[in-house]
């Protein structure tokens with residue numbers, strides 16, 4: 109199986125990330141092209157600031173924009189890039205210290221997205237598995253991941269990493285109140 113590693117973003121790896129954005133990929137599954145355009149602009153304006161924003165365990169960064177246009181305060185988090193010689197996707201992790209709780213608008217501890225031209229190589233599964241020891245190291249007893257009922261690929265990624273279905277739930281109005289699936293992975 110091809111292998112991808114996780115790395116923290118830096119200037120050296122940035123051009124490959126920019127190329128993926130330029131090819132139409134975005135880590136934001138909900139806001140898609142609009143989010144990609146905003147990121148490209150942010151990278152042009154301040155590439156080092158953009159890179160720094162991807163590691164933010166003290167939640168010092170700007171507010172998070174939700175799909176309905178509202179903004180909410182950031183919680184601690186970081187983003188890692190999947191890399192197999194070039195950028196393949198990203199996995200984000202956010203948490204609150206001392207608790208497994210998340211704000212109601214925050215859809216899970218972990219989110220991931222693989223560029224369309226590198227899917228079905230096992231990369232998302234490898235990335236999720238690689239992140240779990242770090243989550244455990246932060247004191248979390250479990251992580252929760254949410255996905256849409258029709259997102260079979262994401263559900264299989266979670267199951268392959270040891271997750272199980274916890275419940276069906278209704279997303280907050282920020283996301284249009286649609287149904288979601290909440291999975292848990294015990295650490």
Ligand SMILES: CC(C)(COP(=O)(O)OP(=O)(O)OC[C@H]1O[C@@H](n2cnc3c(N)ncnc32)[C@H](O)[C@@H]1OP(=O)(O)O)[C@@H](O)C(=O)NCCC(=O)NCCS
Pocket residue numbers: 137219220221222223226227228229230231232233234254255256259260261262264265268
């Ligand atoms: C979900 C996503 C990250 C999966 O990435 P990936 O690297 O292709 O996943 P993997 O190669 O690790 O595949 C994991 C499992 O999903 C299965 N799978 C992958 N794509 C699939 C698809 N389109 N339909 C059905 N099953 C799929 C694989 O066969 C594998 O199953 P297995 O463990 O039983 O062998 C990728 O499709 C993606 O980026 N989608 C858009 C963003 C997204 O939906 N993110 C998740 C939000 S919750």
